[in-house]
Amino acid sequence: MSEAQERAWIELAPQYVIESPRDVAATSIRPGSSIDPAQVWGRAAPLVVEIGSGQGHAIVHAATAQPETDFLAIEVFRAGLARTMLDADKAGARNLRLVEANAPEVLEHLLPEASVNELWVFFPDPWHKKKHTKRRLVTSAFAALASRALVDGGMLRLATDWEDYALQMRDVMSAAAGFEAGFEGEWAPRFDGRVLTAFERKGARVGRDIRDLSYRRLPRS
Structure with missing residues (x-):
């Protein structure tokens, strides 16, 4: 990280970063480490979660525009989280929290069942080489974890x-x-x-069409 990002992590992480007990890996979540969103954010409000938030452009913009909603950014790259905190602090976005962890483990262990109103996955790593496609995030196993985390009627939004x-x-x-x-x-x-974002503009500029998908969580029986 740059010096500014290192400083941001030291100064801003206590306000923004959710610390969780780890399992084996540095970005893992220990089973049984569930949070209480109302306690973390200090209120009961709709919760929007973005997986792979990168440098935070989308989620900081959304959190600033919707102060009545709580937001959680999930990212494994610390430099991106540091950049997100810097921008969030500058914008005064106090309704945003971050977690440095693998997204499936956050959905499975950290977030309570039926606690998320919207789940965003925008431009995940495509792993475009055939031998790497098995590493893609959106699989049937991921769909099951998303189903667990979302409230009835909650939305899963995808873009690539x-x-x-x-x-x-x-x-x-x-x-x-x-x-x-x-x-x-x-x-x-x-x-x-x-x-x-600049990332989306770049994709369009080189001729790749942007495709969106959205799915609603059906009521639990």
Whole structure:
């Protein structure tokens, strides 16, 4: 990290970062380490979670625009989290928290069941080489964890600029128990709550179409 990012981590992490007991890996979550969102944020409010928040452009913008909603950024790269904290502090976004951890473990262990109103996965690593596609995040196992975390009626929002990953996401979620499509036709309209980032502009500039998908958590029986 840069000196500014190192300083941000020291000064701002106590305000923004959720510390959790680790399992074996440095970014793991120990089973049984569940948080109470109302205690963490100091209130009862809708919760939006972004997986792979990067440098935080989308989630800081959203948290600043929606102070009545709580936000959680999940990211494994500390430099990105430091940048997120710097921007959040500058914007006065006090409704944002961060966790440095593997997203599936956060969904499985850290967040209580039916605690998330919206779950965002915007431009996850496409692992575009055929031998690496098994590393992609959106799989049937991920869909089951998303189903656990979301409240009834909660939304899973996905976006990617890789066509074959978009097709995989759609196939996975079409077969996932507990979800229904939140759109008609092939793809969802662009989610207007997603700020246009430099990353998205770059994908469009090199000719990759941006594809959105959205799925609603069905009521539990």
